[in-house]
Amino acid sequence: MTPIDSLRIDDNRLWQSLMALAQIGATPKGGVCRIALTDEDKAGRDQVVQWFRDAGLQVRVDEVGNVFGRRPGTDPQARAVATGSHIDTQPTGGKFDGNYGVLAGLEVVRTLNSHGIQTVAPLEVAFWMNEEGTRFTPVMMGSGAFAGIFGADHIRSQQDGAGLTVGEELARIGYLGDVACGDVPGGAFAAYFEAHIEQGPVLEAYDKPIGIVSGALGQQWYDVTVTGMDAHAGPTPMNLRHDAMLAAARMVDAVNRIALDQAPHGRGTVGHLQVLPNSRNVIPGQVKFSVDFRNLSQTGLDAMDAAMRTEFARLAGQCQCQVEITQVVRFAPCIFHPGCVASVRGAADSLGYAHMEVVSGAGHDAVYVHSVAPTAMIFVPCKDGISHNEIEDAKSEHLAAGCNVLLHAMLAHAGVA
Amino acid sequence: MTPIDSLRIDDNRLWQSLMALAQIGATPKGGVCRIALTDEDKAGRDQVVQWFRDAGLQVRVDEVGNVFGRRPGTDPQARAVATGSHIDTQPTGGKFDGNYGVLAGLEVVRTLNSHGIQTVAPLEVAFWMNEEGTRFTPVMMGSGAFAGIFGADHIRSQQDGAGLTVGEELARIGYLGDVACGDVPGGAFAAYFEAHIEQGPVLEAYDKPIGIVSGALGQQWYDVTVTGMDAHAGPTPMNLRHDAMLAAARMVDAVNRIALDQAPHGRGTVGHLQVLPNSRNVIPGQVKFSVDFRNLSQTGLDAMDAAMRTEFARLAGQCQCQVEITQVVRFAPCIFHPGCVASVRGAADSLGYAHMEVVSGAGHDAVYVHSVAPTAMIFVPCKDGISHNEIEDAKSEHLAAGCNVLLHAMLAHAGVA
Incomplete structure (x- = not known):
């Protein structure tokens, strides 16, 4: 076993970050209400950006409010290996949906920082604008614009029930960036991995901490x-x-x-x-x-x-x-990139986690990113399969396992310097 | 063929009576709104009572507003042979539901009058209070009280949505009588026949003008x-x-x-x-x-x-x-009196009308009267089986056929003097 093979994320640090972010927009019943482009979303974004900067990430914001934190690699020509998800929630949402994928990416960076590990390719952690679609439709707006499925102008002109547009609200909360949608320094992502709670009952029913997501229905x-x-x-x-x-x-x-x-x-x-x-x-x-x-x-x-x-x-x-x-x-159905899926499976195997192949029944940002970069997802169980609900819950050990798989899958693609 | 066998009701007089009564509470769409114990119901009752008196009937009103018109027979000891139905309607009701049974009974009397025919037993034509149950529940209130299913006090205390009671409204419209429920001069009905539109599609589908109703589901x-x-x-x-x-x-x-x-x-x-x-x-x-x-x-x-x-x-x-x-x-299911059913069938046969045995799928006053007197019903087709609707319709020839069957079934039980 090389020192890299034995590298593990910090379970407690990941859990504390999740609990800290869940305080912003916390609901009395233990859930989170941080609807896209509201004051609560701004506060959540500001917190995560602060953590990105504290971890040494270079932050950029694109023209539809997607946020990217970049950790440079040793090879200035290499394309980035990315991860991410979303931090907006349903009106009566939980602490883990989306937030987990973003903070798992941050935890990967923090782990590499604390062990002084450099990667050959740059790493990026993204959070995508308005995945939930609860205030502005359609859903998965930011990742869809990033992938060129929707035009940036079209997205910025979308209105909420009160007639406010995405563009106006992005400007108001300070997240209307100037990076063109889809632009990544050094070229498109070499790979994209998204960790997410399953939002379904399969992993729990089969008692597996890791779901290797082969595609989305x-x-x-x-x-x-x-x-x-x-x-x-x-x-x-x-x-x-x-x-x-x-x-x-x-x-x-x-x-x-x-x-x-x-x-x-x-x-x-x-x-x-x-x-x-x-x-x-x-x-x-x-x-x-x-x-x-x-x-x-x-x-x-x-x-x-x-x-x-x-x-x-x-x-x-x-x-x-x-x-x-x-x-x-x-x-349309989406079959994730076989090489990326293999990396997820390889990492889970090396780490000794029980796993099974699953499919995503719902949409995720990864489904859109998949159209512009090799992509795969990692699922971890959530209690009773319940999500989009204030009682959404997940175990720290499962969240840590998924984050370790994310770490090693990303390293497999980025290379250790 | 005896002169009695060739006796027929007056199709046109029956139709004109139906159309005249339908003017009271007429709706713009061609239906009737004459809800129990309203001003419209009073006007309808007054009209029918006037026609009863004009036909020589002795009118009595019982303690729950059921109205009876009696044509004496030659035998003062004989029990009455009765018919009837109701003249209250649904809020968007039709011209025939209930009204047909009452005016068919009146037409039987008018036919006997115009031919100078006396019966051995008295004849009675009844209209029962609040069959529809649209303003005061339960349905079939008057016939239920007559049959002793409900107490008269209980019925009079029932309230509509505005808190008005049956008793108050009966008094207001002048139909709170003093005859005890169930009391009939000379004793309980010897037989009761009720003619009614089918309110279903069977007779039309099988092209039969007469339904011999063997019971109610x-x-x-x-x-x-x-x-x-x-x-x-x-x-x-x-x-x-x-x-x-x-x-x-x-x-x-x-x-x-x-x-x-x-x-x-x-x-x-x-x-x-x-x-x-x-x-x-x-x-x-x-x-x-x-x-x-x-x-x-x-x-x-x-x-x-x-x-x-x-x-x-x-x-x-x-x-x-x-x-x-x-x-x-x-x-509970109700099987009508075999003797009365046989009289209906015999009359339809003698008159040469195509007929079939049917059952009533819905409740009728006859179902309650059946518990205190030998009872049967006669159905005639209605257009497309539609009832409780302003477009309810029936053919004059079918209504006349049903009325002729009623005439001869009643004569079979009352006897011609």
């Missing part, structure tokens, strides 16, 4: 309207009904079957459903519901789409109803 | 709560879900199966369903819905209840959810 969302005919429940025999509720119920079951047919990555959810007229003794004449399909391949999503259309038409006919399907959202 | 209503666990649709794999929507959807399908297993009279409906939190990308943690079971026998209803409890428990377990079932309403 694509999403296709639909609005479905089933139309039958209202009729009195009493006088209308079963064979003369046009029961939109019955047809919709069978479609909900079909959504489940279609997802199971695409195991292990297919997911199908009906989260929203509305019945008309919704009266106890009236056979419903109309039911509207949402379908949320996710899968790791576009082929898989296409198969789910086709199966749904066939099944829904059949089930509507069975119940003497009509069905109308409108696609409302589409995110 | 019993009803058992339930509130069901399925509890799983909210979770993000993306990060939660199919096998780790507690999806209350999926469980509820399978239960809706089971309600349908359970009803079909009880063909031809079993009916099962989920009319009301509510999803929590009802957000597109959140697996629902709770779904609440109603179940409305109907059947012609209590054995059948009991079997549906038992099948539901077994199936719902199984389906909840399948989806890792809990289920809670609360029964909220129960009406």
